[in-house]
Amino acid sequence: MVSASVLISFGTIGLGPFRGEGKMVTTQQNKRQNRRDFLKKTSAVMIATATASTILRASDKTGKKNLVIGTEDFAQKKKNLLFIMTDQQQYKALSIAGNTVLETPNLDRLAQGGAYFKNAYTPMAVCGPARSSILTGMTVESTGVNTNGKTYFYQDEPVMTTPTFDEILTESGYHCEYYGKWHAMSNHSDVYKNPELESENGKSIFEHGGQNHVYMDYINEQFPKPKLKDGEFYDTFVKRPYRPDPIDSYYGKSYNDVKKDKKKRRSQPNLHGELMVPAEHSFTAYQAKETIAAIERLKDVPFSITLSLHMPHAPMTPTKPYYGMYPAKDMTPPVSINDDMSNSPYAKANGRTGMPEYSDPEKIKYMISNYYGIIKEIDVWIGEILKTLDKNGLTDDTLIIFTSDHGEMLGAHGMREKNVFYEESSHIPLIIRFPSEIKKKTVVDGYVSNVDLFSTILDYLDIEAHPSDGTSLRDLIEDKKTDHGKYVITEWDYRGPVSPNYMIVKDGWKLIIPYTKESTVINAMYNLNEDPHEMKNLLGKNPNRADYKEKAEELRGYLLEWLKKNNSKRYKGVKKRDLLKA
C-alpha cells in the first residue's frame, strides 16, 4: 500500500462542483468562469496533498515553474500507467485480429508481450458515454452520461459523480497527464498536470474541441495555411487543404461549384481524401509526440499518462505516405454492405437511407483505404512510444492499456460511424501489457467490457479497490476459474426506446432488444458462429422465430442478472418485453 502520508480524504473530488449552485448557466463565458472558480477551489485540495510528504519537483518545458510530481516514498514503487485510447477503431482493424490487409506490427508486438482480448466491447457505442464509463468503471446508467451532451460543463442534473481512475491515482501520489480528446465532464480534469493546459485563445484542453485548439496553435506555427490548388478544399477540421476522394461529395468539383454550398455544414464525417500536411505535423503525430515528451519528462516518478488519439475518427483524411498506402482498388467492401435490412432494427440508423455512398461497394473502398492508412500511422507512433519506454528502462513496470472508445461501421450494413450494436461498432480492440506481472502471449477469450478497466488499473497498480460496476480483468488474464467473462452487455440509451437499448453476447449469440414492452423497435438475435456478418435476424419478422425462444430467453436471463446486480431501473421493462413480438 501507499504511504499514509500522501493520502487525504476524498472530500470534494469526483462530486460535481456545480451541484447545488443554482440554475443552469448557458453562456460559454459563464461556463469558463465556473471552471476557473472550480479550479481555484480544488487547487487548495492539491496543496493539502502535496505538503503531506517530501515532495519531488520537476521543471516544465520553460524551466519557469516547479511542478509537484510525487513524493519520495511513492517514487520507490515505480509502477506506471500508460493508457492509450484510439477513437472509433473497430475490433478487426488490427493485424493480430486476423486482418490480412492492414499491418499493425507494433500493436501486435504490444499484444504478444501481454494479454490480448478477443472479445472486448464498448460500454456504449458513442464517445461521451463510453469515455465516462471507462474513466469511472461505472455503467452508462450509473454515470447518467447517456448522451454526448452530458459532458464538459453540463449542469442540468448530476452526472459522472464518482471519481475517475486518475483522480484516485492522484490521491495515491501519482503524477497524471492527459493528451488528446477528453469528452467527459470537465470537473474531473483538474488532476492533470500537463505543462500546457490551455491553447493561446484561452481554451482548456478539457473543454469541447480543446485539444484541437492546442493543435491549431502548433500547426499554425509549423505549417502555415497554404493557398488552395486546383481540386483542393479546406478540411474544416485542421483548416488545411485536402484533395477529395470519389466518396466525398466535393469530388470532381471546383471551388466555385461548392461556394453556393457554403451554408451546408460539412462536418468531420463528410471529409474523405488526402490531407496536404507533412506527416510529421499530422494530428496523430502531434499527439504522439506530446506523449513521448511526457514520458521522457516523467521517467523518474510514478506516472499515469493518457494518450487519447482523435484518430481513426473522421475526417478520413490521412497524409502521405499513409494516404494511398493501401490502394483503394485493392480494398474489399464489407460482406454486409448491401444487406437489405428488411428484418433489422437498424434499417434507418445513422441516416443510412440518405447516404447511398456508404452502401456503394466502389466508393466505400476509398473510406477503407483511408481508415487503414490512418491506423497504420497510429501503429507507427505506438512503435515510437514503446521505444521511448524501452530506452528509459520503463517497460517492465509500466502497465499499458490499449483500447478504443467504440468501433466504426466502415460500410457494414451500408453505414458509417457507430451508435449501433453491430460488431463493427460495438466490438473493440483491447490489449493489456505489464511485463512484470502479465505473461507474454496471453490470449483472453472471455467477454469483457471497458467498464472493467477502472478496477483493472487499480488492481495492477496496487491501489485499494474502489466501488465500481466493473471487475478487474486479472482473473481472466491469469486464467482463474471465474464466471467473469461469461457474457458482456453494451447499453444504448440516447433517445429512449426508439432504438434497441441493450445488447448481450454469450457463446457467440447476440440478443438486441429495447427496454420497454411497448417499444415498436423489433427484437433481434444473431448467431455470430454461423452468421458473423449479422445478416440473419432470428427474431423480429422471422417466421420461424418461435424456434429461437429458448435461446433468446437464456440470453435475457443473463441480461436480467446483470441489470439486477447494477440495481437498474430498466429491469422490469426488460423482463416484460415479448421476445417473439413481430
Ligand SMILES: [Ca+2]
Ligand atoms: Ca468516439
